[in-house]
Amino acid sequence: xxxxxxxxxxxxxxxxxxxxxxxxxxxxxxxxxxxxxxxxxxxxxxxxxxxxxxxxxxxxxxxxxxxxxxxxxxxxxxxxxxxxxxxxxxxxxxxxxxxxxxxxxxxxxxxxxxxxxxxxxxxxxxxxxxxxxxxxxxxxxxxxxxxxxxxxxxxxxxxxxxxxxxxxxxxxxxxxxxxxxxxxxxxxxxxxxxxxxxxxxxxxxxxxxxxxxxxxxxxxxxxxxxxxxxxxxxxxxxxxxxxxxxxxxxxxxxxxxxxxxxxxxxxxxxxxxxxxxxxxxxxxxxxxxxxxxxxxxxxxxxxxxxxxxxxxxxxxxxxxxxxxxxx
Ligand SMILES: Cc1cc2nc3c(=O)[nH]c(=O)nc-3n(C[C@H](O)[C@H](O)[C@H](O)COP(=O)(O)OP(=O)(O)OC[C@H]3O[C@@H](n4cnc5c(N)ncnc54)[C@H](O)[C@@H]3O)c2cc1C
Ligand code: SF4
Numbered sequence: 001x002x003x004x005x006x007x008x009x010x011x012x013x014x015x016x017x018x019x020x021x022x023x024x025x026x027x028x029x030x031x032x033x034x035x036x037x038x039x040x041x042x043x044x045x046x047x048x049x050x051x052x053x054x055x056x057x058x059x060x061x062x063x064x065x066x067x068x069x070x071x072x073x074x075x076x077x078x079x080x081x082x083x084x085x086x087x088x089x090x091x092x093x094x095x096x097x098x099x100x101x102x103x104x105x106x107x108x109x110x111x112x113x114x115x116x117x118x119x120x121x122x123x124x125x126x127x128x129x130x131x132x133x134x135x136x137x138x139x140x141x142x143x144x145x146x147x148x149x150x151x152x153x154x155x156x157x158x159x160x161x162x163x164x165x166x167x168x169x170x171x172x173x174x175x176x177x178x179x180x181x182x183x184x185x186x187x188x189x190x191x192x193x194x195x196x197x198x199x200x201x202x203x204x205x206x207x208x209x210x211x212x213x214x215x216x217x218x219x220x221x222x223x224x225x226x227x228x229x230x231x232x233x234x235x236x237x238x239x240x241x242x243x244x245x246x247x248x249x250x251x252x253x254x255x256x257x258x259x260x261x262x263x264x265x266x267x268x269x270x271x272x273x274x275x276x277x278x279x280x281x282x283x284x285x286x287x288x289x290x291x292x293x294x295x296x297x298x299x300x301x302x303x304x305x306x307x308x309x310x311x312x313x314x315x316x317x318x319x320x321x322x323x324x325x326x327x
Contacts, residue, residue: 007048008049009048027047036115055072074103074111075104077108089245094167109211116159172218193267221256223249230315238263241262245259278320283324
């Protein structure tokens with residue numbers, strides 16, 4: 001690990017001022033950043049510890065939404081009664097991630113900004129445009145079983161690993177940001193992540209020193225919420241494919257639908273095409289299969305990950321059937 005300096009930010013304003021200096025980086029729970037620093041993949045010269053800033057609360061918003069502070073622990077959000085009852089898909093997604101110990105330490109802000117699990121990103125001897133821009137992509141033509149089938153580019157085919165972000169996408173969450181100039185802004189989660197294009201090292205719209213201060217959830221959409229995660233082992237493993245689905249039905253007909261996929265793209269992947277194919281249609285397996293086909297119409301396999309296309313379709317059908325049955 002390279003030498004670095006450290007400070008604990010006394011308040012948010014001081015934090016963004018310190019983090020906008022060259023070489024500085026935020027640390028929250030440290031569960032992703034410290035691993036990357038030990039491998040010298042991330043090499044900050046200065047760490048700004050924001051874990052004790054007063055952004056841990058989960059608060060009611062006027063009109064029925066919730067605001068979750070960026071420093072709230074993943075486990076506290078999972079266990080919150082309001083989250084469990086009104087935003088079950090978020091609680092389920094968080095619970096499906098990492099381990100109990102990690103969730104106790106991991107923050108909401110850090111979860112959103114965690115880096116990919118592409119093995120070549122972690123291997124400093126391999127070509128990786130995300131880690132070393134312009135060096136190439138060892139995953140294209142290499143071991144790419146866990147890689148993206150949607151939204152990738154010829155520069156990078158990595159997936160985003162967060163389960164929570166998939167649920168937040170289905171819930172149409174907004175990310176609250178505090179900038180280096182001390183101004184605040186809100187970004188819809190659908191606009192927060194960038195697709196790789198030819199700059200895969202730029203993963204979000206965060207500006208230099210910009211800090212996530214919270215996440216706001218609009219009032220829950222109607223319908224049953226389900227998060228389903230398919231992975232190589234039953235716990236302590238990232239998604240090969242996941243689905244966040246919210247389905248409302250009346251007399252066997254779907255009246256509203258939200259669908260987002262995880263594990264298939266460089267960002268949480270909302271499928272408005274699947275939602276359109278579901279809305280107004282009977283809640284039957286035939287409808288679910290049509291929605292799965294349109295959701296994956298642009299999917300492209302890279303060899304070892306070809307199986308993900310069918311897996312994503314089947315996972316969506318199974319999740320929709322479960323949601324409709326219980327709805
Ligand atoms: C063994 C293991 C298994 C895991 N399994 C899963 C899984 O199955 N599913 C899943 O979703 N996740 C999984 N994770 C990832 C885990 O969820 C993340 O490591 C964690 O959420 C990161 O949060 P943190 O607070 O520790 O972030 P940190 O490690 O402190 O920071 C991560 C990044 O976010 C930046 N950052 C932190 N807070 C802010 C902020 N407020 N504003 C702007 N930038 C910020 C940091 O600068 C850093 O770049 C796993 C991790 C491990 C180690
Ligand atoms: S897929 Fe992306 S992260 Fe993985 S090696 Fe290629 S450029 Fe690097």
